[in-house]
Amino acid sequence: MNEEELKKTPLHKIHCALGARMVEFGGWEMPVYYSGINAEHRAVRTAAGLFDTCHMGEIEVSGDNANAWLQRLMPNDLNRITPGGIIYSAFLNERGGIIDDLMIYDMGGGRYFLCVNASNKDKDFDWLKKNAEAGIVIEDLSESTAMLALQGPKSAQIISKLASEDVLKLKYLRFVEGAVAGVDCLVSRAGYTGEDGFELFCPAMQVANLWEAIINSGKEAGLVPVGLGARDTLRLEMGYPLWGSELDEDHTPLESGIGWICRWDKGDFMAKDILIRQRDEGAEWTMVGLEMIERSVPRHNYTVVDGEKEIGKVTSGTMSPTLGIGIALARIKKKSAQSGKTVEVVIHGKPRKAKVVRLPFVEVTSLERSAP
């Protein structure tokens, strides 16, 4: 893609002034790191980090029948949350493949706010339009809506200086609307790092002020700006999937490590019959965690073997900054997926030993410690 065609977030100038290394991501020019991926990763695990996530897409769905309509489109059960709650789900195609994964915010009164992946936003919007029923209103709010993520064990301490009491009282996967540093925000207690933290949506025009206010307020506590590089290593240590790596249109949730989003006990939903058949007959593939026993770095698309047999591919891999070893998510044949089993990843032409492990890779985080 041409550099002129890349989209820029309202914080682009701030990133450049901070000396960030910029890269293309999902059609956007985004910071991959400021000081360095490892240092930023450590800051989020020990203190806090602030992420520009303005590239994410925001779509609002409303209408009297919005609940029933979304229930038929998506596998997770919206009725497991109440207004002010958030639930993770996915858009599925007719084959059960994943068009996108998303967070759904229940705004009350049949209004839902959907936070989707930047690279899929237009596709999602078109797909929703195509599937729309009478009385359903679908609005793309991405242009006017900015988003920041404040993540790390000191997030609550940092936001406490800027926000009202009800923000501090938020439980995990709940949100409120309120002012943060004088900027009207939708604030959720959620994130993609495994740490305690907040995600803030605000008008695009005001996000630069919000960014500066949070950075200044958090400096003393060790808050640093964090780029997409550490966002990826942090989510990978938690075993969280990324669309385009773990998730794609050719694999179902059951083959992608997110089978739990399929709520079999709710009514019919897109591709439910196919997914039920796959559940009952047993899916061919499953998602596992791999820890490298030999010092090496597994990466996307590297082959996983069991002796002479190819059993799958790495979907994402990195050197874990917390553990100091290579870790990976891999889609492998289900019958080879016993926890504790030793397999091999072919790295630079050589098979390297790895162990199948349970997720997450990193166990103790502030999210678990503070989880209500």
Place this chain on the structure above:
Amino acid sequence: MKFPDDLKYTREHEWARIKGKKAVIGITDHAQKELGDVVYVELPEVGDEVVQDEQFGVIESVKTVSDLFSPISGEVVEVNENLEDRPELVNEEPYGDGWMMKVEITEPEEIENLLSAETYEEYVEEESGEAE
């Protein structure tokens, strides 16, 4: 960015510190900056033959994998084993403790193919100019 005068350079961003028939080899300050945090370095074994402009190892940062190319032909007489546990030395001291291997030079006339500090610096400036 540093370009020490006493070193010879390649267009693949490796350096060689040549003393008599021995050469110490590593990657340049510019290269380590481009890579970002180095997390893994795969080096040859002592006794291996390396050939000028051919691959002798692999270097990985969090985000990328790059091949390492030897500035000169010869036999590997020592590798920097500290890099196994502390690959970040390549970022911290690319011309010092972040060195990669020592080679007994077998083709001394190849030294003429290497770049001086001045020429390499110009090359880096041109290259990054083009990228923008």
